[in-house]
Amino acid sequence: MKDLSNENVIHVKKDGIQYLQFRKLLEYKDKITHCYTLKDFDLKNKSKDSNDYKKICKELNINNENIIHPKQTHTNIVKVVNENNTSSDFIEVDGLITNQKNKILSLVFADCTSLFLYDPTKDVIGNIHSGWKGTVQKIGKIAIQKMQTEYNCNPQDIICCIGPTIRKCHFEVEDDVKDIFMKSFNDESIIQKTEIKDGKQKYHIDAVKANVNMLKKCGLKKENIIDSGICTVCNNDLLHSYRTEKDKAGRNAAIIGLV
Numbered sequence: 001m002k003d004l005s006n007e008n009v010i011h012v013k014k015d016g017i018q019y020l021q022f023r024k025l026l027e028y029k030d031k032i033t034h035c036y037t038l039k040d041f042d043l044k045n046k047s048k049d050s051n052d053y054k055k056i057c058k059e060l061n062i063n064n065e066n067i068i069h070p071k072q073t074h075t076n077i078v079k080v081v082n083e084n085n086t087s088s089d090f091i092e093v094d095g096l097i098t099n100q101k102n103k104i105l106s107l108v109f110a111d112c113t114s115l116f117l118y119d120p121t122k123d124v125i126g127n128i129h130s131g132w133k134g135t136v137q138k139i140g141k142i143a144i145q146k147m148q149t150e151y152n153c154n155p156q157d158i159i160c161c162i163g164p165t166i167r168k169c170h171f172e173v174e175d176d177v178k179d180i181f182m183k184s185f186n187d188e189s190i191i192q193k194t195e196i197k198d199g200k201q202k203y204h205i206d207a208v209k210a211n212v213n214m215l216k217k218c219g220l221k222k223e224n225i226i227d228s229g230i231c232t233v234c235n236n237d238l239l240h241s242y243r244t245e246k247d248k249a250g251r252n253a254a255i256i257g258l259v
Helices: 051-060 132-136 139-151 175-185 207-217 242-248
Strands: 009-014 017-022 032-037 078-080 095-098 104-109 113-119 124-130 159-162 191-197 200-205 225-227 252-258
Touching (some): 017 051, 051 252, 104 113, 207 225
Antiparallel strands (some): 032 252, 113 159
């Protein structure tokens, strides 16, 4: 069976359940729990009471009733989750941060970039959905700034783990999207000019590198930015991918909670 484990990620296969975990975050398993679900789960439009959520929560030894899952719409909006919040409080929200131990943050993905955030000094977590629209709107930067203002986090203490996502090898765009990335980041190193198809110039975008460079500018240490290195398109046999499956695509979930 194919294994996605690498120097940064462990591919867990247990009792018919598969998911990914970051080696770095497992160093703090007495303080946080987390996972990135694979294709044997489909969390698209699923409630916290669905069998899929119940199954993965049981595996992680957490209560599915504590899940906070926002309605994601490719915004750059990041909200704080407080003790009395429920999922219905977060409409058109693509990032959550909290210091509450009874809240499990869950966001879903099918090629978009997931950012797991953790400050072990302040015990604050974040879960960010950074699709290409969120990336050019710099939702990752907004999340870091919100952790600073709301919880007095020091960026040098914050760990960011980057989940599976569409990589440069498959993120092909035309001039319109290329121009948006250039306007936002002014960084030619994230854009590779490729071939002309049907009379249109094509480009490959490295959205992960754009996020990494942005996080460094926010003050995160290089060693605290951990990339899974996994492409959702290349591994569509194990991961949901919108670019590959279009409207038939399910959703992978990034889940993180304080314990």
